[in-house]
Amino acid sequence: MARRHVLGELNYRCEPVQNVPVFLDNNTGEMLGFVDESHGDYADAITFHLADDVLKKLATGHYTYSFEYDYADGNDVAAAPSKRRVKLSSITLVSRKGYQKPVARSAAAAKGDAAEAAS
Numbered sequence: 089m090a091r092r093h094v095l096g097e098l099n100y101r102c103e104p105v106q107n108v109p110v111f112l113d114n115n116t117g118e119m120l121g122f123v124d125e126s127h128g129d130y131a132d133a134i135t136f137h138l139a140d141d142v143l144k145k146l147a148t149g150h151y152t153y154s155f156e157y158d159y160a161d162g163n164d165v166a167a168a169p170s171k172r173r174v175k176l177s178s179i180t181l182v183s184r185k186g187y188q189k190p191v192a193r194s195a196a197a198a199k200g201d202a203a204e205a206a207s
Contacts, residue, residue, distance in 0.1 A: 089146075091125065091132045094153060094179075103160050103175040105134055111180045112142075115156055123179055142181070151181040 092099045109119045120142055126133035136143060145151060160173035 089134055089136070091134050094134050095155075096153075098155065098157070098174060101172065101174050102157075103173060105176055108176045109178050110136065110138060111178060113180065113183060115178045115180050120181070146181065150184055152184060154180040154182050156180070 091105075095102055105123060105125045108123050109115075110121050110123055111117055112120055121136065121138035123134055123136050126135045136146060138146070155176060156178040157174040157176050160175045161167075
C-alpha cells in the first residue's frame with residue numbers, strides 16, 4: 089500500500105518503517121504480523137506481512153489505522169510537536185463499525201403505506 093495512504097499526515101514526519109508490529113483493535117492483544125517499507129519496485133510502498141484473510145479485509149477498507157509513535161529526536165523540544173520527526177512503535181488496525189444500508193425514500197414511503205393498509 090502507498091505510504092502516504094497509510095500514514096496520512098504523518099507521512100512526511102515519519103522515519104523509515106522497519107519491522108513495526110501490527111495489532112488488531114488494541115496494542116495489548118496478540119500481534120497479527122509486522123509492516124515495513126518495500127524495497128522493491130515502489131519506493132513509497134509499505135508492505136504488511138499479515139495472514140491472507142486480514143490482508144483481504146485491509147485491502148477492501150474494513151480497517152482504519154491507529155498509530156503509536158515516539159519522537160525520533162528524543163527529548164528535544166526545540167521544534168513544535170506538529171513538526172517533530174516520529175518513529176512508529178506500532179500500528180493498530182481498527183475495525184470499522186457496520187452500518188445499515190440507507191433505504192430509498194420511495195421504498196420507505198411504500199413500506200409506510202403497506203403498514204397503514206394492514207391496520
